Amino acid sequence: MAFKWASIPLFILLWSTSASCATSDFENTAIVRSAELGGSVVHVTTTYSVRALVDNSKTYTVVLGAYERSKTSWIEAKIKGQDKALPTTERAESDYTLIDVSLPTALSTNKTLNLVLETVQTHATVPWPATAAQTEEQKLKYGTDLFVLSPYKTLIQRTKLRSIAPRIVAHTEPQGVDKFAGDALVTKSGSTIVYGPYSNIPPSANQNFVEEYQQRVEIQYYLEQPVLEVTEYKRAVEVSHWGANVNTQDEITLHNAGPKLKGHFSRLEHQVQSYTRKLAPHLLPALQLNLPAGIRNAYYYDQIGNVSTSKLRVAPLGPKGFPRSQQSVLELKPRYPLLGGWNYTFTLGWDAPLEGSVSYNKKTGAYTLAVPILTPVPGSVVNNEELTIILPEGATDVDFATPFAPVSATLGTHVTYLDTVGRPSITLRYENLTLKHAQEVYVTYKVPFTAHLRKAVSVAFAFFSLFAVAIIARRIDLSIGPKQKVQ
């Protein structure tokens, strides 16, 4: 019984929040959603023109459908024209997810605001048809919900789907929404399909509306770039204070997620295509990656050795305080052109000067290390990443801050060259990363002076004991009886 009584305040709280939605603090004067259709990554920008209906409205709620939420790996809400992201909290319901955005200043009645919700969807497109021969084009299918749901009344709403190439094969006609539509349910112009405008939509974040009007619309379009996926991305970053060096090594499993190759690869066809500069759109001949400035000793190899077909242009390291003005460019050519459904695993690594990514705080005596989470492969999604940060041996007070929450974070010990007790390491796991996630993890740690000396002392000791053993061994006579000289 006590339990029941205790849960009452919570119940009231829940009821009051849902009631606050229902009573409508806001009204959407316009919602425009535009999706940039790419390969494995789709950028969706939704602009909400908001008008407050009551005073002191501080929390605006946006809604993502369940399917969209499952495909979305990045959510960011901003006031239009501002850089600062607004804090958000998520509440999951059965058909949709409510995202509460805390506005920086409370709105009074009839004040308006333009809120921009940026999301990145991964794996939202499917190759359609699922196979393509070497000479055929690549077509993809993208599906989304017709309406942008909102707990508030919406005056006008549009959904734009834009593909890169101005060639759209087909799209769905929405059904049963004539009530909202003006002249056309859907219009097509060049590379863009526009659903809407639909006007006077009642608060839609409820079961009734979703069941009655919400529907899936699909679009099939040509894509002239290969659809790339990094199924496995392992990055190990090792800091060495003795070597004044930060080594980064990426083990990348690349997969062409476009339509599977129908039949087989013909080199002759490929050579003809390269000669006429009309390569198959689902074929990846080479890849360009941006690496940090000032790197050295870059290497690129795979399981069976060095891949000699790569070019690296190293940008010089900028002055202190203005790093990354330029980036080094690595053009790498896989051993074979990557066609639909093919895999390619490789390892990429480089050394960078310590001062480029570590700073020292004299007051606290702590070092701060900035580790980029990933080097984005253009237009690709990273399905799983494991980021391991290896600190110098004997580092203490290890702490780290991540820009977004990892799936898991573990601390461990890594033992490598000339170590005695091993180095502290941090392992972070992530899923579905895109260009937007290419941010930095900050690690702070202290290295006592004795820890710096440990390596030198242990090596010296090892050599000393070796010599000592040799000195003793030369002076021990193990022979039985007096030595006799035999000619």
Added chain:
Amino acid sequence: MPSLAYPVPTDLSPTTVKNATSFLKIVALALISGAAIASRLFAVINFESIIHEFDPWFNYRATKVLAAKGFYEFWNWFDPTAWYPLGRVVGGTVYPGLMATSGVIYNVLRALNLPVDIRNICVLLAPGFSALTAWATYLFTTEMKNESAGLLAAAFIGIVPGYISRSVAGSYDNEAIAIFLLMFTFYCWIKALKTGSALYGTVAAVFYFYMVAAWGGYVFITNMIPLHALVLMLMGRFSHRLYVAYCSWYVVGTLSSMQVPFVGFQPVSTSEHMGALGVFGLLQIVAFTDLVKSHVSSQNFQKLLRVSLVAAGILGASAFAFLTYAGKIAPWTGRFYSLWDTGYAKKYIPIIASVSEHQPTAWPSFFMDLQMLIFIFPAGVILCFKELRDEHLFVIIYAVMASYFAGVMVRLMLTLTPVVCVASAIAFSSLLDVYVNPIEPDVPAEEAPAVEAVPANGVTETTTTTGGKKSKKADKPAAVQASGSALSSLFAAKSPGKGSKRTTGIFGLDSRGVVLLNAIWMLAYFVFHCTWVTSVAYSSPSVVLASQNQDGSQHIIDDFREAYYWLRQNTAEDAVVMSWWDYGYQIAGMADRPTLVDNNTWNNTHIATVGKAMSSSEEKAYPILRKHDVEYVLVIFGGLIGYSGDDINKFLWMVRIAQGVWPDEIQESNYFTPRGEYKIDENASKTMKESLMYKMSYYRFAEVFGPQQAVDRVRQQPVPKTPITLDYLDEAYTTENWIVRIYQVKKEDSLGRDLKNANAFATGKKGKKSKPQPRRRALVA
């Protein structure tokens, strides 16, 4: 005090000289080791740290298994992916010494927190062991002459191309460690023989065991040491030192060698090992005779003994012959016969003859591999004759045997190289001894002109006279009462008999200078030659090919790895790949896919099956492919860029090997034109053009050239324009330069048709379909 040709310091104490000598010796050995390792790194610097060629890929793969799973797992390793579907018991069919060595190094380094990549250990094992070989050769030659000869021998073996050819970085083969073991076992044997020490005999046995575990060439030691012992006995040089040395070596060595599973009971059951056993028995008889002789002094008894000795020898030999005949002792293997008759293999075992390293050696390769050593070598052997101590006999026997074998088989050049280095070092250091020695001979003034000719013809003569007594005296330089300095006493020790007047020798600085400068020039030129040969001829990984761009920069042709990596990444893990056996180890190592045949070549029939499939027509080959679950067929084709080691050039061997098993179905003559030429152009025979190999190699090749005449750049022949159709195979992948072409075997037709008909129907259908259409359109209109 004799007169000196050039001044030597007189105020040095003997200890200073001794310390300086030993310090210089250590520095010289360290530098030699450094040079030996460094000259083998051309392959790593020019290309990369990669495993070379074919067999090393298997060794590398086995080492990875050993490093990852431990020794017992390796010992019991059954590899189902090799020799599909038979599989291979790897643990019992390899010499595990090489893998065990790398495994031990790997684990020791890991235990020391030095996690070196196993591949780098494998790549650098051979250079590392070459430094040890230089050291072992130094010890061995020191036993033969003195330390300066030892240092020369070490320097020679360190950089001589004959040894480098098998031990560059990445050449991860048994020979990489075996030559060190060979030289060290021989050193221990000589040491045991000289001292009569059972300890050294046992050490020799232990290293012999290591050698048995490491290389099939251990049979060379198994026969060299008994032969030496036998010759010593025949020369009446039997001694108890010989008895102790040989018995301790033979007993411990044989018993321990039988612990290697691949060797097993061979040391007591095969012909190759019978010599050692026979000598062991003979030694017992001789020792017994010796014992009896020391107690009984009757001449008749001695005669009787001699007769019984001969009788026992004949009895033993006939027993051996009988046992061989009865099958108790395995007869000589085919590979062994081919050592005596170079034409044997070609006639009876084409698979052995098809390997290029089993061909007889061409004479220029002696000069290529050994340069000046090859003509100094006989001089060294003659010098050994001059002195003829027990250990010198060893060098002589070794030189004779190894020279013969090196002439028979290219790869056995490797066993000749050490003895060439040793003998040349003896000769060269004798030369230097004579000409560096500052002591002028005491000759009346009028005889001087006669000695002018010494540099021309007196070399061997004078060197032998000095070399003769020098080493005995060099052992105890302190015993020589030096009237002058310590240095001159060193030279005095090398000069013949003190007190007796020297009547021959070298006069003046000029004659010395001419010879020494010439010698130094020869040595310097030797170094240049070795460096050049190593960098140009022996440092190519053969997995990666290099060519030059028009601007002179290096262009890497990496087709092999491209294809193997494609197989590894984009085919099912259990997809069976058929290729000629040369590429078996590489496919297993780099593509990680099951193969039908590989470089192990233990099953001739299986290889012949692949040969038959390659040389038959598609219809005939298809059942063979399907029965062996073959998913992909891989061929090497060099016609586009002119890579001459391709499958069309090896094709005749496939035909020959297949013919050996199926003489009714495959005949070599069918693959030649009526005029007896091996052609691939229009005139090629029908059988040739229909063979799977031909079709796979030239499929769509002519289309590359467009309207121009297609030319095969390897064979310099025009390729017919008529398109080749493949009914049972599909082209799956072709590499950038067309070197590797991979075909997928089609599954049986789902409608149960013959694939040829199905294919014809599929292509014919298009034509039929297009015909009715206009009619239909006409109806609509």
